[in-house]
Amino acid sequence: MIRTQGLRKVYRMGNVEVRALDGVDIEIGKGEFVGIMGPSGSGKSTLLHMLGLLDTPTGGDIFIDGTDVSRLTDYEKTMFRLYKLGYVFQDYALVPELTVMENVALPAMLRADRTEQQYKAATVDILSKIGLCDRRTHLQGELSGGQQQRVAVARAIVNKPDILFADEPCANLDTENSRMVLNLFKEINREMQQTIVMVSHEEWHKEYFDRIIRLRDGKIVNGEK
Numbered sequence: 001m002i003r004t005q006g007l008r009k010v011y012r013m014g015n016v017e018v019r020a021l022d023g024v025d026i027e028i029g030k031g032e033f034v035g036i037m038g039p040s041g042s043g044k045s046t047l048l049h050m051l052g053l054l055d056t057p058t059g060g061d062i063f064i065d066g067t068d069v070s071r072l073t074d075y076e077k078t079m080f081r082l083y084k085l086g087y088v089f090q091d092y093a094l095v096p097e098l099t100v101m102e103n104v105a106l107p108a109m110l111r112a113d114r115t116e117q118q119y120k121a122a123t124v125d126i127l128s129k130i131g132l133c134d135r136r137t138h139l140q141g142e143l144s145g146g147q148q149q150r151v152a153v154a155r156a157i158v159n160k161p162d163i164l165f166a167d168e169p170c171a172n173l174d175t176e177n178s179r180m181v182l183n184l185f186k187e188i189n190r191e192m193q194q195t196i197v198m199v200s201h202e203e204w205h206k207e208y209f210d211r212i213i214r215l216r217d218g219k220i221v222n223g224e225k
């Protein structure tokens with residue numbers, strides 16, 4: 001479902017070149033829950049941003065479901081993201097002026113193929129899954145960090161994306177709330193065969209992943225657990 005070949009990303013800062021990704025070949029199958037791990041600066045976020053079409057590689061290829069994504073126009077990439085991909089970030093990235101319900105419904109409202117009735121039903125469905133139905137009229141500021149991240153997960157999966165990307169979603173959470181988010185990921189991975197690609201630098205998260213892609217200095221060091 002995801003395949004990269006010789007993926008490279010070079011950042012140039014004046015005369016200094018940083019090879020954030022230095023020839024990365026990976027394959028991720030449908031329904032896999034994959035962890036991207038490695039030390040700080042090893043290229044984890046860079047890889048996730050390339051796979052999630054949030055940034056453009058310097059070289060190499062990315063195929064998602066057989067589509068060579070480098071050939072897509074900016075508009076096609078936007079549509080690809082909206083219809084096929086979901087994202088969770090470490091800082092939740094919720095809209096503070098919107099209620100929980102409105103935040104979760106947002107990506108569904110943007111889709112031309114969803115009626116109001118459909119996206120409202122999907123939103124309520126997801127909110128009960130994450131156990132926050134009773135908080136649906138709350139604003140972000142009225143929720144704990146763990147609750148905010150569960151709302152962000154709900155928003156990311158409301159459209160049932162083919163692939164869910166998460167960049168250190170537990171970085172700002174304590175162990176208990178981290179486990180809650182990881183268990184939620186595991187549940188949607190199992191029940192909905194949701195493909196999940198998650199960046200983490202916490203070794204104890206390993207137990208949740210089907211497989212680990214380890215990076216060091218922009219290169220894969222070990223494809224297995």
Ligand SMILES: Nc1ncnc2c1ncn2[C@@H]1O[C@H](COP(=O)(O)OP(=O)(O)OP(=O)(O)O)[C@@H](O)[C@H]1O
Pocket residue numbers: 011012013018019020038039040041042043044045046047201
């Ligand atoms: N926008 C940028 N401009 C210049 N260099 C960058 C940029 N983004 C990342 N880098 C560099 O690329 C390398 C990889 O960064 P990346 O953010 O992918 O690492 P990471 O593995 O996610 O680290 P962390 O665990 O600290 O989040 C680092 O050396 C970083 O300094």
Ligand SMILES: [Mg+2]
Pocket residue numbers: 044045046
């Ligand atoms: Mg990072």
